[in-house]
Amino acid sequence: MALLPAAAKATEVYTVRYDHWSAGDEEAYGAFVQAIGDANCGTVDRCLHSAANPYRFSDPPDIVFDADCADFIYLLRAYFAWKRNLPFSYSDGVAPRGRSGDIRYSPGGNRITGRRDLASGASFTVLFERMRQDVSSADFRVHPDLDTPEPPDTYPVAIRPGSIRPGTLIYDPNGHVAVVFRVDPDGRIHFLDSHTDFSLARSIYDRRFIRTEPGAGAGFRNWRPQTLVGATRQADGTLTGGHVVLARNADIPDYSTEQYFGTGARPADADWANGAFVLNGETIDYYDYVRARLSTGGNLLFDPLKDVHEMVSANCSDLQYRAQAVDIAIAAGMARRPEPPRLPMNIYGTDGDWEMFSTPSRDARLKTAFKELRDSVERYVTMYVRGGDPHLSYLGDDMVGDMLAIYRRDTAACTISYTRSDGSKFSMSYEEARHRLFAMSFDPYQCPERRWGATDPTELSTCRDDADKRDWYLAERKLRNQIDRTYEARMDFSAAELASPGAGKGVEEPPDIDVLGYLMRVRDARPGKSAGF
Numbered sequence: 001m002a003l004l005p006a007a008a009k010a011t012e013v014y015t016v017r018y019d020h021w022s023a024g025d026e027e028a029y030g031a032f033v034q035a036i037g038d039a040n041c042g043t044v045d046r047c048l049h050s051a052a053n054p055y056r057f058s059d060p061p062d063i064v065f066d067a068d069c070a071d072f073i074y075l076l077r078a079y080f081a082w083k084r085n086l087p088f089s090y091s092d093g094v095a096p097r098g099r100s101g102d103i104r105y106s107p108g109g110n111r112i113t114g115r116r117d118l119a120s121g122a123s124f125t126v127l128f129e130r131m132r133q134d135v136s137s138a139d140f141r142v143h144p145d146l147d148t149p150e151p152p153d154t155y156p157v158a159i160r161p162g163s164i165r166p167g168t169l170i171y172d173p174n175g176h177v178a179v180v181f182r183v184d185p186d187g188r189i190h191f192l193d194s195h196t197d198f199s200l201a202r203s204i205y206d207r208r209f210i211r212t213e214p215g216a217g218a219g220f221r222n223w224r225p226q227t228l229v230g231a232t233r234q235a236d237g238t239l240t241g242g243h244v245v246l247a248r249n250a251d252i253p254d255y256s257t258e259q260y261f262g263t264g265a266r267p268a269d270a271d272w273a274n275g276a277f278v279l280n281g282e283t284i285d286y287y288d289y290v291r292a293r294l295s296t297g298g299n300l301l302f303d304p305l306k307d308v309h310e311m312v313s314a315n316c317s318d319l320q321y322r323a324q325a326v327d328i329a330i331a332a333g334m335a336r337r338p339e340p341p342r343l344p345m346n347i348y349g350t351d352g353d354w355e356m357f358s359t360p361s362r363d364a365r366l367k368t369a370f371k372e373l374r375d376s377v378e379r380y381v382t383m384y385v386r387g388g389d390p391h392l393s394y395l396g397d398d399m400v401g402d403m404l405a406i407y408r409r410d411t412a413a414c415t416i417s418y419t420r421s422d423g424s425k426f427s428m429s430y431e432e433a434r435h436r437l438f439a440m441s442f443d444p445y446q447c448p449e450r451r452w453g454a455t456d457p458t459e460l461s462t463c464r465d466d467a468d469k470r471d472w473y474l475a476e477r478k479l480r481n482q483i484d485r486t487y488e489a490r491m492d493f494s495a496a497e498l499a500s501p502g503a504g505k506g507v508e509e510p511p512d513i514d515v516l517g518y519l520m521r522v523r524d525a526r527p528g529k530s531a532g533f
Contacts, residue, residue, distance in 0.1 A: 012060050012123045016239045017085035019228040029080050030166035036076070037166070037181025037192040037202060042324065044072055044198050048079070055083040063125065070137045072194035073169060073177050077223060078131060082124045087228040089244035091153050092116040092134040097215065103138040104175050105349050105487040109215035110141045112150040117228075117244045140171040142217045144257045151246045154221035158256035159293045164189070164220050172209045173216035174361065174485045175349055180205075180220075186303065187295035188310065196356045197328045201321040203314045206372050208365040211286060214260040214272050225252065259286075303393045304380040308406050311373040312430070316414035318366050319433050322359065322440075323418055326451045329357035330419065334444040335464075339472050345492045347442070348485045357444035359451075360479070367437060367483045370513040377403060377515050387527035398526075404519045411516075421447050422462040428452075431516065438480050438510040446473055471495050478506030 021029075032054070039052035045065045049056055067075045074090060081088035093114025100106035116134065118127050144156040157163045161183075168180040170191055178193035181202075189205035212218055224246045231242030249255045261267055262275025277289035284292070284300060292300035329335070334357050344350040347360045383389040384399045396402055411430035420426050426449075428436070439453030447463040450473050454460045465473070475498040479491075489504035498505055512518075 011058065012063075012125055014082050014118055014120060014122050014124045014127055015085050016087050016118075016120045016228060016231070017237050019087065019231065019239060021081075021086055021226065025084060025086060026167070028084070029077075032080055033076060033179055033192070034166040034181045037179075037190065042199055044075070044194055044200060047200060055079075058083065060125075066198045067132065068194050068196045068198055069175075070135050070139065070177050071132050072200075073179055074131055074135050075128065076179065078118065078124075078128060081118070087117070087226055087239075087244050089115050089117045089153075089226055089246065090131060090135060091139050091150065092131075093150075094136075094138045097143075102346075102349055102487075104136055104141070105173075106138070106141060107488065109143050109146075109213075109217060110138055111146060112139070112142065112152050115150055115244070115246075120238050120240050137171070137175050137177050140169070140177060140217050140221060141173060143215045144217065144260055145214075145249070147249045151224060151248060152217075153224055153246075155224050155249060155252055155255050156217075156257060156259060157220050157222045158254040159220070159259055159290055160254070161294055161296075163222070163254040164290075164294055167223070169221045169223075170205065170209055171218055171221055173212055173218045174210065174487060176361065176365075178209075183294055185296040186301065186306070187291035187293070189290075189294065195321075195325060195362065197325055199321060199324050199328070201318065203318055203369070204310060205290070206369060207287060208368040208372075211259075214257070214269050219259045222254070259290075263289075300391045301393050302380060302383075302391055304377075304384075304399060305394070305402055305406055307376060307380075308373070308403050309410055311369070311376065312407060312410040312414070315366070315369055315373065316410075316416075316430055318369060319414070319416045319430070322362060322366065323416055325357075325359055325362060326418060326448060329444045329451075330448050332357060335421070335447050337445055339443075339445045339469055339495075342492045342494050343498075345490060346487055347479065347491050349487045353444065358442050359444075360442040361485055363440060363442050363480075364483050364485050367510075367513070370434060370437060371483065371511050374511075374513045374515050374518065378518060381519075381522055381525055385525050385527060385529065400519055400522055400525050404516075404523070407515060407519065418448055418452050420449055420459075420462045421464050424462065426452075426454075426459060434513060434515075437513065440480070441473055441476065442480065443472060443476060445469065468495075475499055476506075478508060480506070481508065481510040482506040483511065 035052040036047050039047055039050055041047040041050045044067050048065045078088050091112045094103055094110050095113045096103050096106035096110055098108035103110055142152040154169055166181050170178045178191040180189055181192045182190040191205055192200060192202050194200050226244050226246055228239060228242050228244050231239040233239055260272055263278050264276055267275050276283050277286050279289055279292055288300050344354050383392045414430035415427050416433050417425055417427040436453030441450045446469055447465045449460050449463040472495045475495040491504045
């Protein structure tokens with residue numbers, strides 16, 4: 001099927017004319033997602049109204065696309081189905097397997113209990129608004145084996161080229177979902193995700209997407225094939241009635257549980273972490289395995305200069321996205337409101353204003369990315385000093401110096417700006433932001449200066465926080481130092497309670513994320529010469 005022409009008639013009516021998604025539809029869907037990912041647009045609404053969306057001409061002129069996290073993932077798929085007259089069904093019933101206070105974070109995972117089909121003749125806007133109420137990240141929290149009584153909308157996919165592609169989803173069991181929009185020849189995965197303020201961010205796959213018990217359903221997932229059965233073909237070609245049937249795991253060629261259990265004999269669920277990932281006879285880390293399997297040559301190969309450039313660029317972009325999120329909270333007047341007497345039950349998984357305007361999860365992911373850059377740089381230096389490592393792609397004679405040059409160049413090109421409480425602008429460098437990272441407040445009720453970790457009295461002079469808010473900022477220090485998101489922990493503390501030791505109150509010291517300091521310490525390192533270690 002060809003793309004809709006520019007002159008296509010705008011309509012809100014959802015019409016099904018085909019009983020399944022063809023290989024061509026899936027390929028076109030991937031191209032659609034990649035175009036959105038590659039576009040220079042910062043919100044869901046702007047992206048779908050931009051030139052990146054070839055179907056925008058047939059949209060009603062007043063349509064608005066607002067969607068966060070899981071809503072965005074479902075919006076992309078349902079919108080494409082609408083424009084291509086394809087069937088679409090989604091899970092509208094989710095129940096925990098065992099006890100759970102919040103099905104988005106069920107310890108034992110979930111099961112699907114009901115489905116809803118998008119039917120011909122209804123308004124897409126109405127259908128999507130209903131779908132927004134029904135879906136959440138809980139829909140992805142399903143054990144990889146489980147496809148009864150109702151299969152989930154997605155399935156765990158084999159780690160191989162062509163299976164992980166534009167349109168593949170990445171589920172983080174800490175309550176977040178992203179979509180792949182590009183896979184580079186070296187296996188680097190680029191993803192797109194939406195946030196509670198409907199802003200879109202683009203970054204690269206790394207350890208911020210955690211692995212955990214198989215029942216949590218973490219990792220890469222593709223949309224399950226759907227077929228409309230029992231429908232009636234009307235005179236105009238529309239299919240009405242019938243119901244959508246989803247393929248079972250056994251009928252999907254690239255269904256696989258290897259990302260949960262490894263490449264060898266499958267261990268018991270309780271021993272999932274013992275599953276090994278073996279490539280070309282070598283046991284390697286899971287994240288290395290993913291990158292190697294998706295690379296053009298199928299080998300694990302690191303280009304330290306390219307990696308430093310890409311990771312610094314991704315961190316800079318993430319800081320810019322954070323700036324947008326903080327600005328939205330400030331514009332909504334959150335900093336003018338008094339602090340509540342207690343934190344939410346859990347700062348990472350909640351609802352209301354805290355979910356919309358706070359940034360503890362976003363900040364934890366950002367800190368994890370900064371730590372991964374620091375850890376990767378040390379790893380590459382260690383490989384370089386040992387000499388002869390087949391996984392290291394570097395042909396120069398001063399890798400540390402070359403990494404330093406690229407780091408300094410790319411960080412110098414990154415500037416982050418925010419609006420202070422008096423309306424003035426304040427700008428900082430990448431290195432200054434890195435230095436402040438664990439001082440940046442995630443609390444939406446605090447002034448923008450504290451949201452950006454200001455400590456200098458001159459910069460802080462415009463902050464209008466009262467003594468109570470200053471006490472809260474100090475009390476939240478150990479929570480800011482924490483990069484692990486503990487969704488199961490109770491955290492509804494008062495400021496005074498946070499000051500005393502106890503579970504769920506954070507960690508005393510943040511991890512080391514100082515790349516520049518490390519590289520300067522090992523500046524003279526060469527193969528066989530481990531200077532500064």
